[in-house]
Amino acid sequence: MSETENLNIDKNTALAIISGMYEMAHVDNDFDSREKALILKFLEENTDLSLEQFEALRGENYTLDKQFHEFFLTCITMVALADGKIKDSERGLIDVYIRNLNFHGSSQEIINQVGYSALSQFRGVTIFRDQAIEIGKALGMTMNVIEEALTAPA
Known part of the structure; x- marks a missing residue:
């Protein structure tokens, strides 16, 4: 059983979360192998896409229901932490998403x-x-x- 299976994540939600994770992995211009591994694991558990197939869809807009906002923020933060430190650019992106999602915190x-x-x-x-x-x-x-x-x- 996948770790996210009990969340009932549909493909659109998964792609919205992966898009945020991908953006976080690239915000510091250093796509670390540990960040990539997290993204690949999430892709594998929640879609039938390869990383290359996902990258081809990157221009698409995905919606994220309010019930997944905190999970989304947790996922992008996990990517930011994957290399063992939070850079200012990563913290800034978390702040942007907090504002965009009207998240309290x-x-x-x-x-x-x-x-x-x-x-x-x-x-x-x-x-x-x-x-x-x-x-x-x-x-x-x-x-x-x-x-x-x-x-x-x-």
Whole structure:
């Protein structure tokens, strides 16, 4: 079962999300292999298109229902984080989408949410704690948020 199957993502929604992910991957003029891997995985799970076929459709406009706005922002933020850091151009694009979607929140809140989810995988693990803290700091997370992610019960 795909990780997004229970979201009932139709092809139009998937293409809207992939378009945002693709834009995020290119906003810093560095299409990192980890960003590409995330996009390919999402394409594979939600469409029958190859990356080349998707790129041929890039000029199309896709609609995104309100119920998918937060998921969309999470997906593009995951792409931004794929190389381990958020660049100003990536944060700027998250801000643009937050405004365009009339989403209540900031880019840092979305980054914190995604970072929290990632760091929470290290709950109770002490050997990588210093590295997890550094990752959180690199994402702009406060020590309170980092500590909560690493210690709060699941």
